[in-house]
Amino acid sequence: MAGLRFTVLTSSWAADGQTFLGGPNEVAKPSKELLKLAAGAHAAGDIKISEGFDAKHVQTQAAGEKALAAAMGKRVEPDYNPDGTRDPGRWDGPWYEGHLDQFIRDAEQRLANPELDDGTRVYLETGVASAREQLKKIQKEAK
Amino acid sequence: MSVVASDLVEYHAATQSDVDGSTVGGAIDTLRRPDFTQVTAGDTVEAVSSSAGDTTQTLTVRARKADGTIVSETKTMNGTTAIVFSGNGAVDRILKVELSATCAGTVTVRKNSAGATYRTIPVGERGFSAVFREGSSSTSGTVNYYAKTFWKNTNGSFALLGATISETSDPSGTITFGLAASVNDSGTTTNRQTAPGGVTFANTAASVPGTDLAAGAAIGVWRNMTLATNNAPIRSTHTLQIAGSTI
Numbered sequence: 001m002a003g004l005r006f007t008v009l010t011s012s013w014a015a016d017g018q019t020f021l022g023g024p025n026e027v028a029k030p031s032k033e034l035l036k037l038a039a040g041a042h043a044a045g046d047i048k049i050s051e052g053f054d055a056k057h058v059q060t061q062a063a064g065e066k067a068l069a070a071a072m073g074k075r076v077e078p079d080y081n082p083d084g085t086r087d088p089g090r091w092d093g094p095w096y097e098g099h100l101d102q103f104i105r106d107a108e109q110r111l112a113n114p115e116l117d118d119g120t121r122v123y124l125e126t127g128v129a130s131a132r133e134q135l136k137k138i139q140k141e142a143k
Numbered sequence: 144m145s146v147v148a149s150d151l152v153e154y155h156a157a158t159q160s161d162v163d164g165s166t167v168g169g170a171i172d173t174l175r176r177p178d179f180t181q182v183t184a185g186d187t188v189e190a191v192s193s194s195a196g197d198t199t200q201t202l203t204v205r206a207r208k209a210d211g212t213i214v215s216e217t218k219t220m221n222g223t224t225a226i227v228f229s230g231n232g233a234v235d236r237i238l239k240v241e242l243s244a245t246c247a248g249t250v251t252v253r254k255n256s257a258g259a260t261y262r263t264i265p266v267g268e269r270g271f272s273a274v275f276r277e278g279s280s281s282t283s284g285t286v287n288y289y290a291k292t293f294w295k296n297t298n299g300s301f302a303l304l305g306a307t308i309s310e311t312s313d314p315s316g317t318i319t320f321g322l323a324a325s326v327n328d329s330g331t332t333t334n335r336q337t338a339p340g341g342v343t344f345a346n347t348a349a350s351v352p353g354t355d356l357a358a359g360a361a362i363g364v365w366r367n368m369t370l371a372t373n374n375a376p377i378r379s380t381h382t383l384q385i386a387g388s389t390i
Contacts, residue, residue: 010205011212014230037217040201040243044270045161046215057201059244064174064269067245071267075299077145088147089300098193098249098265102176103149105260109180110382113312120311120384127148134149 004030004038004052013047020047071095088130090138097138100131107131145301146389153177153383156291156363160335161238161277168331168339171293171361174245178271179380180261184209184235187255188228194248195222201243202226202250205272206234211376213238213277220246227255236378237261239272274366274381278335280374288335288368294385295361306356306387308364309348315379317370319344323363325352330363339365356387 004027006020013020015037027034030052039057041047059067073093080086090096107124110116116124154176157169182188190202203217208231216230220242240252242264250264262271278288296303308322321342323330332339344367351362364383 008215010215012214014214014216014228015218019230033219037201037219040241041203041215041217043243044203044205044215044217044239044241046203046205046217057243059269061172061174064245064267068173068267071245071265077300086145088150089145089298091297091299094247094249094266095268096265098263098268099152100149101249102263102265103152105180105262107148110311116311123148123384123386130147131149 002052003028004035004049006038006042006047006049006052008047010046013041015041068095088134090134097135100135100138104128104131104135146296146298146303146387150296150298151303151385152295152297154293154295154361155272156293157329158331159272159290163336164334166331166333167289167335168291168363168365170329171295171327171363173295174269176268176271177274177292178237178262179273179382180237181378181380182234182237182261183254183259185233186258187233188231188237188252188261189225189255190220190228190240190250190252191225192220192222192246192248192250194246197246197248197250198222199244200246203239203241204228204231204237204252205239206231207236207238208233209235220250225255225257236273238276239270240264241270241272245269275368278368278370280370280372282373284372286336286370287338288370289332289338290335290366290368291339291363292366293361293363294356294383296356296358298358300358301389302358303356303385303387303389305354306351306362306385307348308351308362308383308385310346310382311384312380312382313346315377315381317377318366318368318381319346320349320364320366320383321345322349322351323365326356326360326362328363338367356385
């Protein structure tokens with residue numbers, strides 16, 4: 001197996017039970033696990049591999065965008081209700097549940113600011129209520 | 144209401160920068176979001192997926208420790224069993240979290256053990272990071288940093304009418320913002336200390352060019368952080384909001 005040569009771009013990089021200090025590093029006989037972890041860290045920009053980079057462990061941006069599109073699924077817009085209103089639409093893929101969960105966290109973080117103006121507060125509270133409703137429906141459908 | 148608040152999502156631009164000397168900006172990166180969550184100083188970080196099958200992807204956590212050093216650790220996901228970034232140990236700030244590939248489940252990054260959630264990575268996305276990170280003030284004058292994000296209308300069918308971007312929180316008082324000249328742009332600046340051309344920075348609300356933000360469209364937003372001479376370390380947040388009307 002080829003060696004692994006890399007530069008740690010932070011003060012230290014930990015992987016596979018080892019800690020490598022910032023600067024040049026070399027592992028003559030890296031484990032398969034270390035090679036994989038190094039590829040991930042290289043893609044994240046935390047180390048720079050000069051020898052031993054195994055690209056198969058890292059998804060390209062293009063492949064990632066394709067995977068995201070698949071994870072979002074299709075946009076579903078409901079029909080108008082008898083009273084003329086319309087419930088919010090949604091994406092029907094698995095991305096949507098995690099997205100709503102994170103939206104609620106972000107909104108609640110903002111709502112914790114006591115200096116938030118009233119208009120923004122109402123906007124966010126309405127948004128959170130709507131997101132919680134949608135999450136409930138998604139989780140109910142999943143059961 | 145057709146466009147709801149959760150349809151409006153902030154994402155990073157293609158090229159962020161932790162270092163001086165690299166191009167910053169570009170087109171939207173829908174795989175990565177900016178994060179403003181502060182961890183409780185001294186936390187150790189862990190991550191877990193909602194899918195048992197997520198056992199091949201790696202997750203890299205880059206963080207700043209209380210002594211100022213920047214550490215990084217990479218671990219392989221272990222499905223619904225949490226992985227603990229004990230190599231990084233207790234951290235003061237999370238700077239960046241990055242998956243090597245998309246996961247089948249939602250990945251939760253939280254305080255060890257099974258503690259408060261810092262952020263989740265929805266299925267299909269790859270991570271999150273702080274907007275301004277690893278910059279420093281100077282002993283001999285002010286320093287300006289620039290970073291770009293996008294607000295996207297992820298609603299697949301309806302436009303956000305009369306869209307505006309406004310600032311809702313700037314506790315450090317160091318940040319102004321300005322919009323790209325057109326939606327869906329890919330403009331860059333030479334490096335993170337060079338102002339992008341054609342962008343006017345202020346703290347006041349700005350209208351999206353073209354008035355409406357169409358379904359699926361995104362508007363680039365540049366932030367400018369100005370650090371005073373010998374500025375104290377900043378561990379803070381900055382939030383923008385996009386608003387408009389909808390049918």
